[in-house]
Amino acid sequence: MTETNEETARQVLEFRLDGEAYCVSIDYVTEIVDMGDLTPIPNAPRHVKGVMDLRGETTAIIDPKVRLDLDGTVGDRIIIFDSAVFDDERSVGWAVDSVREVARVAPESVDDPPVERDHVRSIVKRDDGFVIWVDPGEMDAAGSKAAPAAD
Known part of the structure; x- marks a missing residue:
């Protein structure tokens, strides 16, 4: 991603899921941790992989691959989000395959998604894809509207 004037560039955290590059605004991220011991939640939706203790706080671990209809196993890095991102102020982390970098995104490299989806904010153009x-x-x-896991 191109370095630009700091006032117009936005920072994102890039990560990988099933070999593809994704990003979220760095403003949402509080930390990145390794996958710890997960406790499964009975009858939870498929995307909820369980909970883990993160410095005394119960943190729900979500598999974003389920929501994005991707294949593969649950990743071993966790992106922990600021609880203000979620309406009910809970602690949530996403299991991702790897975390690439914090990068600056110039406004001219951002396009609207070709298909309207609430969870896809934009498409960032880079030299390599x-x-x-x-x-x-x-x-x-x-x-959260997904059906519970089957027994």
Whole structure:
């Protein structure tokens, strides 16, 4: 991503899911941690992989691959989001395959998505391909409507 005037550029955290590049606004992210021991939640929706203790706080671990209809196993890095992103102020983390970098995004490299989806904010153009910019609050809201896991 191109370095630009700091006042017009936005910062994003890039990560990988099933070999593809995604990003979220760095403003939403509080930290990145390794996957810890998860406790499964009975009858939880498929995208909820369980909870883990993160410094005394119960944190729900979500698999964004489920919401994005991607294949693959649950990732081993966790992006922890600011609780203000979610309507009910809970602690949530996404299990991702890897975290690439914090990068600046110039406004001219951002396009509207070709298909309207609430959770896809934009498409970021790069020399080596595209990065899908997702909105964690919207993705969680849509994911919370998913049916519970089958017995």
